Amino acid sequence: MAGLRDQLRTGRLSSADALAAQWAQARVADAACQSVVRWHESGAPADRATAGPLSGIALAHKDIFAIAGQQAGCGRGQPPDPVAERDADVLTRLAQAGATNLAALSMAELACGSTGESPWSPRPINAVSIDAVVGGSSGGSAAAVAAGLCYASLGTDTAGSVRIPAATCGLIGFKPTWDALSRQGVHPLAPSLDTVGVIARTVADAALVYACAAQAVAPELTDAAATPHGIAEWLSAARPLRVATHLPPAAPDDDVISALQAFIARVSDDHDVHAVDLPQLDALSRLAHVVLHVEAAAAHRALLQDPDAQLGASARAVLIPGAAMPEAWYHDALAQRGARLHAFVDTVFGDADVLLVPALPRPVPDWDTVTPGAPGFDVHQLLALHRWMPFVNYLGLPAIVFPIGHDRRGRPVTAQAVARPHAEAVLLAFAHRYDRGLASLSIPSPSARTSSATLR
Structure with a gap:
């Protein structure tokens, strides 16, 4: 995104030409990744009147955000919400920053599921390998960004639904603090866990989109977003940090543990690194699942009671247990949250700025191993996709994969x-230092007038 912004700023490329190139590329990319469920415009966009940090930049987002005059599909054949009267707040803020919204992207039904599959839309294709799973629930967002359909995409993360798909596709998946981005106009799954997040090719791209979408961020990040190279320069000026690390003794896959150990050794060259125990992780995950199931069942009570609702297997697996759980379990999980958060912050972040843990404890699996009913289905592979995710949502913490x-x-x-x-600012700066993102992924131009420009 930085290269394109530079071309736009210096006048080497007009906004209209840049958007036309991105529009054409999006059509080509969707044929490869199968992630678009609805296009928002019918032709190459003209120059936009709105000037801002994202002028000339095309984005596409999970089909869970309200758009005036449309119904968000939310991964269902029958949209659960009425036609929206106005755009979701985060989309409005991105538009005010100059961004163009190309399309709505596929997702797991009602945001339920660790994979991006929905019975109502084609299975998204992972640019890593056609056999590799695309995590969920924001699977279309990850597949689209990885395929070069768009530079970045907003998704939602309730128990890892931004971070899991990003991890399976080799992307940046950024989940801010629970209340950092507005959820107005976002279809709920579990409101006290739901968080709007960003999937992008680079940390700098994720930081820019976040800064433009947020209601209030660190002043230095806001200022950086307003200048041509401000985000990258600000992120690159990061100071040494205190980094706590945790690798479970029951060990992830050898390839995963080896890569993590090598990475921690590299981090120790730049930062003060020490290992920590996380004995509370299992309890936090259990509490997160209680909240998820109960709130999801409450949010979709009408669908559960409708015999004609035709809920898919993943949606039923999330909603039905919540309807049966004792109310006392839910109230207890909520009552413990504040104390659990304070204890975690005191224990882990008392002498650390960042906690470093695995994202996926096993290698990215094939679709066949995480699809119930498939010949190679392995429930342990499916559960591993979200093993390290829910505790973050329960505590409302920011995280990045x-x-x-x-x-x-x-x-x-x-x-x-x-x-x-x-x-968030500390987290983004830390990840940026080790960013191995897809900044070199080129977006071809659609015509001779932009043939000399490579949009990156």
């Missing part, structure tokens, strides 16, 4: 960095 290497099949191995609430 980013690729650090590859396994023996060439699939990405990804780390996850977590920080205290509202420490």
Whole structure:
């Protein structure tokens, strides 16, 4: 995105030509990744009147955000919400920053599921390998960004639904603090866990989109977003940090643990690194699942009670248990949250700025191994996709996943960095230092008038 912004700023490329090139590329890319469920415009866009940090930049987003005059599909054949009267707040803010919204992208039904598959839309294709799973629920967003359909995409993360797909596709998946981005106009799954996040090719791109979409961010990040190279320069000026690391003794896959150990050794050259225990992780994950199931069932009570609703297997697996759980379990999970958060912050972040843990404890699996009913289905592979995710949502913490290497099949191995609430700036700066993103992915131009420009 930085290269394109530079071409636009210097006048080497007009906004109209840049958007026309991105529009044409999006059509080509969708044929490869199968992620678009609805296009928002019918032709090459003209120059936009709105000037801002994202002018001339095309984005596409998960089909869970309200758009005036449309119904968000939310991964269903029958949209759960009425026609929207206005855009979701985050989309409005991106438009005010100059961004163009090309399309709505596929997702797991009602945002339920660790994979991006929905019975109502084609299965998204992973640019890493056609056999490799695209995580969920924001699977269309990850597939689209990886395929070069768009530079970045907003998704939602309730128990890892931005971070899991990003990790499976070798991308940046950024989940800010729970209340950092507005959820107005976002179809709910579990409101006290739901968080709007960003999937992008680089940390700098994720930071720019976040800064433009947020209601309030660190002043230095806001100022940086307003200047041509401000985000990259600000991120590159990061100071040494205190980094806590945790690798579970029951060990992830050898390829994963080896890559993580090598990465931690590299981090120790730049930062003060020490290992920590996380004995509370299992309890936090259990509490997160109670909240998820109960709130999801409450949010979709009408669908559960409708005999003609035709809910898919993943949606039923999330909603039905919540309808049966004792109310006391839910109230207890909520009552513990504040104390659990304070204890976690005191224990982990008392002497650390960043916590570094695995993102996926196993290599990126094939679709066949995580699809119930498939010949190679392995429930442990499916559960592993979200093993390291829900505790972050329960505590409302910011987190970012980013690729650090590859396994023996060439699939990405990804780390996850977590920080205290509202420490997004620290988290982004840390991840940027080790960014191995897809900035070199070129977007071809559609005509001779832009043939000399490579949009990056």
